[in-house]
Amino acid sequence: MSNAEVLSAFLDGEPFDRGELAGALEDPEGRRLLFDLLALREIVQPEESIPHLPIPKVPIRFAVRAVFAAAVVTLALTGGYAIGVKRSSASEVQAPAPTRIVEGTTTIAEPVEGGMR
Amino acid sequence: MCSGVLNCEGMADRSAVLATHSGALFRYLCRAVGEAEAARDLTQEVFLRATRTPMPANGNGHVTAWLFRIARNLALDYHRGQRRHPPVEVLRDQVARSASQDVELAVNQALASLTDLDRDVFLMREVAGLGYEQIAAACELTPDAVRSRICRARLALREQLAAPIATSRGPAAQRSLNTKTRTDQ
Secondary structure, three states, X not given: OOHHHHHHHHHHOOOOOHHHHHHHHHOHHXXXXXXXXXXXXXXXXXXXXXXXXXXXXXXXXXXXXXXXXXXXXXXXXXXXXXXXXXXXXXXXXXXXXOOOOOOOOOOOOXXXXXXXX | XXXXXXXXXXXXXXXXXXXXXXXXXXXXXXXXXXXXXXXXXXXXXXXXXXXXXXXXXXXXXXXXXHHHHHHHHHHHHHHHHHHHOOOOOOOOOOOOOOHHHHHHHHHHHHXXXXXXXXXXXXXXXXXXXXXXXXXXXXXXXXXXXXXXXXXXXXXXXXXXXXXXXXXXXXXXXXXXXXXXXXXXX
């Protein structure tokens, strides 16, 4: 790692080699860089104060809606099934009595031996 | 009933997680987009998106990375929108601008000169206080890549912000540095 990388990792509390840090700090330019990076950290902080940001309560509303929708669908399916069962058992349709009977003869053509020609 | 997107069991946790991260997200977005008003709106948008998607259940580090990934995508979208529809420049009274406003402007300009990825990696570390692992997860990089990008961004910003840094460093630190340098020689 270069001096800059060692100092950068040191500033960030990330792992670094102590020997490399000692070497970087022995160099006047390394010390200057360390001071500059600390100053840089200070000046890049935003001045704006953190506003009060309300946390949306969307999930609860979504959950209520989803539960309601699921209940409606379940009710509709159960109701439809129940109505269907009731109708099928209560109103069994009887076949009408025959008014006349048509009798006919059937003629079956015997196949010729040897298969089709 | 409450599975997937709804994730009922995590609703209370989710609110707590969002409340915990709101400050860091706002600060990151403030610098990432350069406007407090836009940052406020985008932070709210992060909250909304976070409530509509399943929260990772692998611990706080993953949740932080997940939230910052959402924030980063929103910031990138914001920049794309700005490039398509550049805002009308408002003429400001140059004389009335305070020194701190000058520094703000210089910092925003310096940050804008970095690549999107370098800027975001730097801001997540320096302004939002994320660790290298979390930044790596948020930006889909390796921790080593994060380390070198942060270092590169710092060096670039140090060069561009030499004047505000010298002012911020203060005379005491400058004297100390000069003394130490003379002792070394």
